[in-house]
Amino acid sequence: MAPAAEQPTPRHGRDAFFIEGEGVVGDGPTPALTARANTSQTSVAARAAAPTFRFSRVGPTGVRLPEATLRKVAQAMTGGSESDGAIPSGYTYLGQFVDHDLTFDATSVAFGDAVSPADLLQGRSPTLDLDSLYGAGPLDSVSSGFYESDRTRLKVGRTTKVGGDKARAGFDVPRVGGDAAGRARANIPDRRNDENLVVAQTHAAMIRFHNRVVAGLGAGTPAGERFEKARRRVVLHYQWMLRHDYLPRICDGAVVKDVFDNGRKVVEPGADPLSMPTMPVEFSVGAFRLGHSMVREAYDWNARFPSGSGTLDLLFFFSGTSGGLGGDPTLPSNWIADWRRLYRFAQVGRPDLKPPAGEFNLARRIDTRLVDPLGLLPAGSFAGSASDEGTIRANLAFRNLVRARMLQLASGQQMAALLRANGVPVATLTKAQLRDGAGGRSSAQLDTLTAAQRDAFLADTPLWFYVLREAELNDGTLSGVGARLVAETFHRAMEGSTHSIVRSTGFRPSLGAKAGRFRMADLLLVAFEGRRELLAPLGD
Template sequence: MPVAKRRGPERHGREHFFIEGEGLVGDPATVPETAPVDDGARTAAAARAEDFRFSRLGPRGSKLPEGLLRKVATAMATRDDGGNGTIAAGYTYLGQFVDHDLTFDQTTVALGDSVAPADLLQGRSPSLDLDSMYGFGPADPVSAEFYRDDRHLAVGRTVRLGPAPLQARREYDLPRLGDGSDDEENRRRAVIPDFRNDENLAVAQTHLAFTRFHNRVVDGLDASVPANQRFRRARRQVVLHYQWMLRTDYLPKICDSTVVTDVFSNGRKLFEVGADPLSVPTMPVEFSVAAFRFGHSMVRGAYDWNAEFPNGQGDLFFLFDFSGTSGFLGGGPLALPSNWIADWRRLYRFSSIGRGDLKPPAGEFNLARRIDTLLTPPLAALPSGAFGGKRDGFGAMAAHLAFRNLVRANMVRLASGQDMVRLLRRKGVPVTALTKAQILGSGGDGASLDSLTAAEKDRFAKETPLWFYVLREAELNGGKLSGVGARIVAETFHRAMEGSRHSIVRHPDWRPTLGGKPGRFTMMDLLLVAYDDDKAVLAPLGD
């Protein structure tokens, strides 16, 4: 197998944006608007990828003062009131996996730097086609390292900690290379197309579940399928089932279902309306920088992870620790220790599809935090591996996830929530605007902005950062995206599915054939296929 490729530092989210019609967007005082794309940052795979561009849905917004953003970010992560919503915790990290499938870029710019217009070479495609898992396929010389053979994806093996159930287990970790030394090239990084999927243990185990699902689909193909067609046939099945799951299971859980139904039944009204279905989609910065970052509010500070770490012992920073990008798997153990294998029964509600036999022990089921304007306090101090470790003049706030999100919006002059309300209304989409009192959290149970001065409150209520606006909408809608947020997310998903090589949007008569019930395919169904519909495989450490 080829040696591990040298990679640059990984970050928790993109620090820079090249926007169609504008180029590399940022402050022209620090980065010339004609700044070229750094060809040296392009990998061999990226150089062969199609050009991908970010785009704008709304107008360019104004920059808010850094001091105001610091106050708002602090207010968003000062308390942890439990915040349990109604969505199973697994969907938090499914959302992160999906985000990584949609977009990934290769250039490096420090937080807060301005970036000015040019072409963005996307590392992969911006469609929902699982290229974050497949790369360019087993026949490609660069992507071949992700595969066991000409059709199966590679999997890893956990580290033995003792007798059963803590013996070494095949297919329970991502594949890894290297000897664990300090040499960057030999660290035990995961051998997967997108290293962000090894940023924390929950998203790494989600990536692994999709890998296992693909391999089970390959093995289930009819014997009559020619050898040289088996990978292609399996990938088509996997991608279509994945999209169906997102459309019918994931999106209705996080978004107002009436918005999702309207978009998928009547088409888009905001994003690339009338686009050639076979053209390459763009990625709206309003989605990437704001609307689809709602998942940050769903993250819990601790999880009932498995039988070895019950009762909240699965601390969030343990999930960072047991990863190759943010934790010590990158320079320590050979692989994931067997006591950290996920128990999927604790993360997804299998009883919702009639599998009451797959309930976790009483009191051990994890709900995600409600989608709202509060983040669990640990996200105010991200591990350095999650953002590249650079403080860039921001001090401790550089590790504050809410602050990073708000600064990114400033970097690209993102439209405000109010800008997007006005735009949607012009497009004929009825949207109720939030009031000043709702935005400021007066009398609510989300983030309170009482620390702002009167002048700061007035400005924030008129030019509310889109990310905060979307979270406040959801907070006032029982923890589901509504209005602006739901529309941006649903339309972006619709276009990403439409532009995929395999598409349930372009083939609306397609129906799933895998899973426990004809015509149904949820994330729980995917896990049952991936883990052989066997409790001992799905939760190998027991109760």
């Protein structure tokens, strides 16, 4: 399932990182906008020297464990997971959408060819401001292509008629161009949001949400102010939803409350709130990869693909990046999401929006096991080649562990010690806890490691594995090191955003069905006008 021809390679599997104070770290070439180097007005040398993203290192450098050890651990982690958690499956891919918002590489699309090193540095910040949705705004020469002619509303996509399922506007991301087979590529700022069907449907829903907010602006709002007013409202509600709905589902709620009430201890503590944040590699390459363990191998997707027939490989196949939309020009209409199967609308006062009995999808429990398909990723999902498919290079756990090794990422034990040194009472997991976990099918076992390999792994445990083991021992919720890193990074990303619920402490949501409450289900109700026939257009 290679990416469609003419599709630019998404920058999902980064080989090198520019870390402030260290320069380029990693085994690959410097991240640069090499694809456009021949036509750029900026010199190739300047591009090669300029960082594309503002990473930082919170903790110390760690030990590089041998790849042979990581290979065995990865294989133990991808042996299959059958344990459901309590979190609805939609939040798995909301987390992926958020990750792309935090780490979007704007140099790929937002500035065109005449990008300078200063643009590279300033054009993208790890803030929660939805620039993966908005790009550089409707007045930017490149990003203007994402907008309607009014320079306020975002363009929507149209699905392809399949059998009795008619073409529908607003249920796919917008697309442009096409390859030799007629398949169009996503016309959105971050094309990684087209790498699987669920995150693409989430992006399409966010487009609808923005356009609905625009429609709700008063007639007296001047035309030149409509976009910025809508964006501010969208971003603040989005951040509120992340703070009060998403974070408490994946993290220990007491940790989230402490961070947002009392501030950060290790992620840029005391930073000027208006300064540009950086992205901690311990978050990006370690803690926030928690969502990989939440992925199911199959979903009760919609009325056409119920009872687990929406398999993970098909959700890759019917996306533009990983499968080329199954050969269709745009998303086939029979693959439109039924949101009732992914989020609980009864919790926001809409019990009429329940899916058919037995057709609700829970995310897999956050633990050290990943479902089988993640051990065999399609090459298009990580910008690999056909020769990578079926090898250890296509194993997601191995890719995560090797990338952390490449950066000499701090171990879980080192991060626990750092937090304690900064006044956070975090306990270090014991070697027995790290070795055995919670037991059962939700726990990766280290039996294939030699005694020497196991001893080294338990002494300097890779941060990603450590964070997942913490969650596994906490009934599927991040705690300790993982919860603190995630909550603090979110707090700093919100604080540093142009529109910020951290700085605008008086903000309260106004768009949800209940005053002062705004969950992802509320956002979807706004986006789809509260109508069953839009939230589940293919019926039961």
